[in-house]
Amino acid sequence: MQIAENNKKGTVFSSRYRGWRETLFPLLDAAGLGAKLNEQNKILLKPNLVEVLAPPITTPVELAAAIIDYIQDRAPRSELIIGEGCGSLQYDTSHCFQQLGYTDMAASKGIELIDLNQESCVTLTNKKCKRWPQMTLPEILFDLFLISVPVLKAHSLADVTLTMKNMMGAAPPSHYQHGGSWKKASFHTGVHEAVFDLNRYRCADFTILDATVGMAEAHLWGPICSPLVNTIAAGWDPVAIDAYGCTLLNRSWKNIDHIAFANGELGDAEYKLEEVG
Secondary structure, eight states: OOSSOGGGTTEEEEEEOSOHHHHHHHHHHHHTHHHHHTTOSEEEEEEOOSSSOOTTSSOOHHHHHHHHHHHHHHOTTSEEEEEEOOOOSSSOHHHHHHHTTHHHHHHHHTOEEEEGGGSOEEEEEOTTOSSOSEEEEEGGGGGSEEEEEOEEEEETTTEEESHHHHGGGGSOHHHHOTTOSSTTGGGGTTHHHHHHHHHHHOOOSEEEEEEEEEESSOSSSSOBOSSOOOEEEEESOHHHHHHHHHHHTTOOGGGSHHHHHHBTTTBOSSOEEEEOO
16 A cells, blocks of 8 residues: 655646546546556455445446546556445445446456455554554455545535545444444544544555536535536545545635544645646
8 A cells, every 4th residue: 555656745636527538548647547557466446336326426437437448458467346335224335336337337347346345354453543543444455556436525524525535435334333324333423533544544545536526515415516526636645635625615624624634644735736638
């Protein structure tokens, strides 16, 4: 795992949306992703499929398909999987994959789908962490290159849900439901500390943020951004990406605790923007 490429810490690459492939390929090349992918044996694509709800609440399958095309073109020998752990108690992640088009898409491209809620886990400790001094996470996450693909959304509890919060999909319900009405319900207590500590154990190696539309007020309901944001952003630094996402939602990262906590430790919120195309 790498928190950020040293020469790209604090940098966000951004492009106006003009079609998934047309936007992604030059954007990801500009960020230097293609060259890095060639060094990876296994790559995991982590979308946001929190529930069976259509985009822009969840990551569009068309975006995931275009990213897969890019990876298969730039790193044809790397093993590629899609992994997510949904939040609903009513169904498993496989239902999200099926209903949101991922099952058919993955089959057409020869990609394995895994439910992170059901993977074998390891337990880690970090004395610096106040909310999660001990944390249990899927073992597979520590043996691959992780690409997070969140969507641009405000959040009713955590203020925003971007790449750092997208990692909650990896938290196993066996340890983080705790009798709640959602598979990751224990995160609702001290949510900012919880998200920060989670990312201290495992954050994304690279992020592709779908900001083509944007959810303006909440993560599962409410209005979309008006006008549409019409942007895709990418980068190595999860803190920079999240700070940039705050800007797109007309918010300040300094007022969002999990980003402010992470600034200086997991990345640099005072981002530099490089526009592509």
